[in-house]
Amino acid sequence: MKKNRKKLRGSISGRLTARVLIVSAIIFTLTFTVFLRMAANKVREEATHKAHSELSNAIHQIDAVLESVEVAIENTAWIVPHRLDSPDFMYDITERLLKNNEFIYGSSIAFEPGYFGSEGHFFAPYSYRDENGEIKSKQLGSETYDYHYMDWYQIPKLLDRPYWSEPYYDDGGGDMIMTTYSKPLYDSDGKMYAMITADLSLEWLTDLVGKIKAFDTSYNLMVSRNSSYIVNPNRDLILNETIFSSTYGDNEESLKKLQDDMVNCRAGEVLRKNNGARYFVFYSPVETTCWSVAIVCPVSELYKGVKKMRDTLIVLGVLSLILMIAMSHKGIRKVVAPIEEFSDVAKKIANGDFAVELPKIRSNDELKELHDSFEHLQHSLVQYIEELKSTTANKERIESELRIAHSIQMGMIPKIFPPFPERDDVALAAKLVPAKEVGGDLYDFFIENEKLYFIIGDVSGKGIPASLVMAVTCRLFRSVASHFDKPEDIISSLNESLADGNDSNMFCTAFLGILDLKTGQLQYCNAGHNAPLIIDNEGKVSPIKVIPNLPLGLFSGFPYQGQETVIDKQMMIYMFTDGVNEAENRNMEQFGDERLISLLRSNSSLEPNEILEKTFAEVKLHANGADQSDDITIMCIKYC
Amino acid sequence: MKTEITQTDNTVTVSVCGRLDTVTSAEFEKTLAPHFATQGLELVLDCREMEYISSAGLRVVLTAHKNVTAKGGRFIIRNINKEVHSVFDMTGFSRILTIE
Numbered sequence: 001m002k003k004n005r006k007k008l009r010g011s012i013s014g015r016l017t018a019r020v021l022i023v024s025a026i027i028f029t030l031t032f033t034v035f036l037r038m039a040a041n042k043v044r045e046e047a048t049h050k051a052h053s054e055l056s057n058a059i060h061q062i063d064a065v066l067e068s069v070e071v072a073i074e075n076t077a078w079i080v081p082h083r084l085d086s087p088d089f090m091y092d093i094t095e096r097l098l099k100n101n102e103f104i105y106g107s108s109i110a111f112e113p114g115y116f117g118s119e120g121h122f123f124a125p126y127s128y129r130d131e132n133g134e135i136k137s138k139q140l141g142s143e144t145y146d147y148h149y150m151d152w153y154q155i156p157k158l159l160d161r162p163y164w165s166e167p168y169y170d171d172g173g174g175d176m177i178m179t180t181y182s183k184p185l186y187d188s189d190g191k192m193y194a195m196i197t198a199d200l201s202l203e204w205l206t207d208l209v210g211k212i213k214a215f216d217t218s219y220n221l222m223v224s225r226n227s228s229y230i231v232n233p234n235r236d237l238i239l240n241e242t243i244f245s246s247t248y249g250d251n252e253e254s255l256k257k258l259q260d261d262m263v264n265c266r267a268g269e270v271l272r273k274n275n276g277a278r279y280f281v282f283y284s285p286v287e288t289t290c291w292s293v294a295i296v297c298p299v300s301e302l303y304k305g306v307k308k309m310r311d312t313l314i315v316l317g318v319l320s321l322i323l324m325i326a327m328s329h330k331g332i333r334k335v336v337a338p339i340e341e342f343s344d345v346a347k348k349i350a351n352g353d354f355a356v357e358l359p360k361i362r363s364n365d366e367l368k369e370l371h372d373s374f375e376h377l378q379h380s381l382v383q384y385i386e387e388l389k390s391t392t393a394n395k396e397r398i399e400s401e402l403r404i405a406h407s408i409q410m411g412m413i414p415k416i417f418p419p420f421p422e423r424d425d426v427a428l429a430a431k432l433v434p435a436k437e438v439g440g441d442l443y444d445f446f447i448e449n450e451k452l453y454f455i456i457g458d459v460s461g462k463g464i465p466a467s468l469v470m471a472v473t474c475r476l477f478r479s480v481a482s483h484f485d486k487p488e489d490i491i492s493s494l495n496e497s498l499a500d501g502n503d504s505n506m507f508c509t510a511f512l513g514i515l516d517l518k519t520g521q522l523q524y525c526n527a528g529h530n531a532p533l534i535i536d537n538e539g540k541v542s543p544i545k546v547i548p549n550l551p552l553g554l555f556s557g558f559p560y561q562g563q564e565t566v567i568d569k570q571m572m573i574y575m576f577t578d579g580v581n582e583a584e585n586r587n588m589e590q591f592g593d594e595r596l597i598s599l600l601r602s603n604s605s606l607e608p609n610e611i612l613e614k615t616f617a618e619v620k621l622h623a624n625g626a627d628q629s630d631d632i633t634i635m636c637i638k639y640c
Numbered sequence: 641m642k643t644e645i646t647q648t649d650n651t652v653t654v655s656v657c658g659r660l661d662t663v664t665s666a667e668f669e670k671t672l673a674p675h676f677a678t679q680g681l682e683l684v685l686d687c688r689e690m691e692y693i694s695s696a697g698l699r700v701v702l703t704a705h706k707n708v709t710a711k712g713g714r715f716i717i718r719n720i721n722k723e724v725h726s727v728f729d730m731t732g733f734s735r736i737l738t739i740e
Contacts, residue, residue, distance in 0.1 A: 460695035461662055505703040509695070509731060528731035548732035554702060555736070578695070588659075629661070630694070 012339070013332040020328045021321065028317045036313070040306050044280075047215070047302050048269055051282035051295045054214045055267075058293055059286050061208055065103055066181075066288045069198050070162070072101040073183050077196050080109060080185055087116045087123065091137045094127035097198065098135050105129055105178065106199035108140055109185075110147050115193055122146070128199070152180040153195050160184065160192075164289040167202055167230050169239055177202040177230065177239065179289070206231050209293055214282075218297035223262055225290040250274075258283070262292040271299070338367050342374060354382050402437035402464075409438050409467055412474045414445065417609060425517050426452060429609035430635035431616065433579075439631035440466025440508075441577050442474050446481075450517050453481045453490075456635050457510035458529065458577040460551070466631075469506050473498065473552065477512075487512045487525035488562030491552065495527070495560065498553030507551040511575055515567065520639055522573070525562040527552050530578060533597065535611075537570035539604035541597045544573075572608060572638045574600060576615075579632035583619045586626045591619055608636035643671050651682040657689035660697030669700045676707035683708045688719040693727055705737055716740055 076097050083089045094107040106128035114121050122141025130136050141147050148154070156163035162183040170178045178199050185194045209222050209231040222231035227242035237246060243259055254270040258281060261268045265285040272279045280302060283294035300307075341359035348356040355378075361371040410432075419428055430443045440459030445452060455477050459466040476494050484490045491512055498508060511532055513524040524544070528551035531543040549560045567573065576596070583591040596615070603614050612634050619632065641658035652675050660668060675683055683704060693701070701717070708715040717739045720728065728734040 458695060460699040461665075462696075505699050505706065507695075507699060507702070528733070530730060548730055548735070550732040550736065582694075 012336045013329060016332045017325055017329040021325050024321055024324055028321065032310070032313050032317060036306060036310050039309060040303060043302060043306055047280065047297065048282060051214050051269070051280075051297070052267070052284060054212050055282060055284040055293055055295060058208060058212050059284055062205060062286050062291075062293075063288055065200070065204070066164070066286070068101060069104060069181050069200055070288075072097055072104065073162075073181060073196055073198050076100075077183055077185060080194065080196065081187070087119050087125075090125040091127065094125055095135055095137060098127050098129065101198075103200055103204065104198045105201045107197060109194055109196045110140065110153055111194045112192070113148060152182045152197055156182040156184050156195060157192060166226050166228065167224050167239065170199075177206070202230060212293075212295060214295045215297045215301050217301045218295050221294040221296060223292050223294075227259070227263060230291065231293075262294075265290045265292070272296075335367075339370075342370060345374060349378065349381065354378055354385070399437075405464070405467065406434070406437045409434075409471065412471060413443055419445070420447065423447075423517075425640050426515075427608050427638040427640060428452075428454075428636070429607075429612045430633070431612055432631065432633040433616070433628070434462070434631045435579070435628045436463050438464060438467035440470050441579065441631035441633040442470045442508075443575075443633055443635045444474055444477050445635075445637075446478075447517070448482050452515040452517055452637070453513075454515070454575075454635065454637065455481075455510055455512045456529065456532075456575040456577065456633060457508050457527075457552075458579075458631070458633070459508045460506055462631055465504075465506065469498070469508055469553070473508050473510070481512075485514075486562050487514055487523050488560045491525045491527050491549075491560045491562075492558075495552045495554075495558060496556055499556040502553050505554070507553040509551045511546075513573070515573075515637065515639065517639070520567045520569065521564060522567050523562060523564045525549070525560055527560065530576060530581070532573050532575040533600060534567075535572040535574055535600055535604050536568065537604075539601055541574075541600045541604070567639045569639060572604075572611070572636055574611070575635045575637075577631060577633040579628070579630040580615065580619060580634060582630065583623055583632065584626060584629055585622055585624050591622050595622075608638050612636050641668065643668065645671070650680065651684060652678075653684040653686055655686040655689065659692040660690060660700070661692065661694040662696040665694070665696040665700050668697070669703065672700065672704050676704070677711070678713065679711050681708055681711065681713035683713060683715050685715070685717045686719055687717060687721070687724060690720065690724055693724050698727070698731060698733060701737070702733070714738065 076093055079093055080090070083093070090109045094109060097107045098104050106126060108124050108126035110124035111119075116123055122139070122143075122145075124140040124147055125137065126140040127135055127137040152163075152165045155165070162181065165180040165182065167177050167179045170176055178201055180197050180199050182195050182197045184192045185196055187193050205222070209220050212220050219233045220231060221229065223243055224230050227244055228239050229237045229241055229243070229246070230239070232238055243262060247255055247259075252273065254272050257268070258270050258272070260266075262283060262285070265287065267284040269280060269282040272281055278299040280297045280299060281294055282297070283292050285292050338359045338361060345356050345358060358371055358374050358378075361367045413432060414430070417429055420426060426447075428445065430445070432439070432441050432443060434441065440462050442457045442459070443455065445454035447453070457470070457473055459469040459473070473494060476497050477490070480493045481490050484493065491510065494510070508527070509529040510527040511524065511529040512527070513522055515522050524546075526546040527549050529546075531546045533541050533543055535541050544565065545563070547561045547563060550558050581591055581593050581596050595618075599615065599618055600611065603611055606614065615634055616632070641656065641660060641664035644655040644657070646653045646655075654672065656668070658664070672683075675681055685701070685704070705715040715738065717728075717737055720739060725734070725739070728737065728739065
């Protein structure tokens with residue numbers, strides 16, 4: 001279980017699944033958000049439409065009632081001037097008005113002060129319905145009720161036009177909210193002489209507005225021209241508060257727009273925030289009276305459907321995501337499973353099991369390519385390993401042969417030092433280090449008849465070809481040297497043997513000397529070799545004068561010239577091959593003759609074997625890790 | 641090492657640039673070998689840009705000398721620097737080769 005979890009986290013399938021999940025979640029979220037926003041907009045549009053159609057319906061009904069009242073007054077008012085001769089007839093007029101219009105609760109014809117001299121200062125016949133619905137009449141004006149100063153009388157008089165009064169609470173008759181329609185009457189001179197009125201109960205209006213049920217939890221309001229509440233679920237506010245006083249302290253923009261629209265008889269809708277809750281307020285005016293009817297609906301109610309939809313979508317989304325993860329993870333696992341198998345196969349191959357069976361791939365895709373590549377890898381590896389085995393065997397054989405050749409070659413040159421421990425007249429040291437297993441450098445020496453025969457040589461090139469010539473030269477020197485007295489004769493003899501059948505033009509440079517240990521006389525012959533150095537007992541280092549002649553093996557019959565000199569006691573003959581002075585470091589800089597001479601000069605007091613070791617150490621230091629490019633040989637002889 | 645060959649009538653000039661050591665000598669020999677069979681050839685080795693010559697290089701130079709002269713031709717070495725010249729001197733090659 002633990003292993004599986006780790007696999008999922010660190011695996012391709014895990015990563016792909018996570019990616020699928022993230023992308024799907026983003027797409028789902030975006031789609032849902034856009035969808036829900038569109039749905040919300042649509043809901044709001046429809047709600048607005050519905051609210052306004054409800055409002056318009058209600059306003060239509062209100063207008064119908066108000067108009068009926070206005071028409072009733074209009075149809076009655078014309079009678080008044082014809083019957084001014086009979087003040088009492090005015091009661092008949094008002095009673096008839098009530099009989100003809102059930103909405104009218106009371107009606108009066110209020111005359112200007114003292115219009116009828118006989119009737120006194122106040123004359124306002126008034127008809128009304130009592131608590132039983134019977135129509136009664138009375139004279140309204142008195143000293144205590146001077147109607148001439150009432151709003152319903154004063155305002156239309158001043159405005160010179162009919163007027164709907166502000167709703168008011170009638171505590172005299174029916175304990176209800178009333179509004180009064182007043183129409184001024186003018187005589188032929190255009191002078192107003194009376195005001196005909198109709199009182200309208202607003203109970204029906206409360207019912208009508210209250211009955212609008214646009215939404216489940218919405219409620220309705222109605223405010224007057226002066227912004228007082230006429231309809232409000234909170235009855236305490238009715239006629240006591242205005243839309244300004246009830247919202248005192250709230251300065252929100254939406255409220256200002258609402259108030260402004262209502263005061264100016266405009267329709268509209270706003271989104272209100274109140275105590276943390278949000279409401280849509282849809283409102284529309286009653287043009288006749290400039291009252292505003294409003295539907296207030298909590299936003300949550302409006303978006304109830306959208307919210308439900310959102311919850312459903314979230315559940316659906318999460319469920320589909322889970323399903324998608326499960327399916328895609330399973331699918332991806334199936335696809336990548338062969339990769340894991342290939343991984344195991346690779347491990348097995350790495351461990352040497354080349355014949356391991358590959359996973360079966362039936363699809364013709366990248367995995368098939370991988371399969372084919374693995375198959376190819378297996379075949380190539382098997383073939384390569386076979387070749388490698390054979391190559392390695394060959395190489396080992398050659399190396400082994402070379403090792404043997406090396407020991408044979410080293411066996412050809414003297415290697416026991418000091419070579420003449422019983423003698424105190426000569427000290428000799430020599431060392432040969434081939435660049436490869438076998439090389440073309442050589443040295444040899446022996447004493448016969450108190451004479452020291454010695455040779456140092458260097459075959460052209462290096463490696464096996466050079467080593468063959470070296471071996472021949474060494475053996476020839478051993479076998480012929482003692483038969484001749486003069487070095488040039490020995491050299492000529494070697495040259496003849498080496499030049500014979502030398503089609504490849506291999507050659508060998510050599511310096512051969514015979515030192516008479518009794519006299520110090522040195523006879524020598526040089527065959528194209530570096531001139532040896534003489535180190536005297538005062539530390540002076542100088543090359544022996546040599547005639548170059550020619551290297552051995554090139555021209556049969558070449559006349560080699562010999563030379564001779566005398567070696568004083570304590571002098572040293574220092575011979576070397578070009579592996580010393582031409583030793584190179586990584587920058588291809590040669591060790592050089594100057595450096596060699598200066599080294600010998602500063603170490604002239606040392607014994608031959610010490611000088612030899614010094615030289616090798618110094619050459620090694622110069623090479624500084626660079627591969628040895630040529631065989632290095634030094635032979636140093638001290639005459640004592 | 642680089643070689644450049646220019647040929648006019650009966651003269652082949654081989655310019656050597658760089659080091660003629662054990663490794664490059666084999667390649668150098670392959671470059672020269674095709675001219676060894678020509679009768680009466682003048683083979684010129686221009687050593688103006690030759691930096692170093694080892695004993696293996698000397699062998700190739702000598703092989704060239706022997707082959708060309710055996711066919712009645714001339715093998716000429718030109719423009720050798722001091723270091724290379726001293727090698728030719730030391731081995732005695734300057735006595736048998738034509739160095740101009």
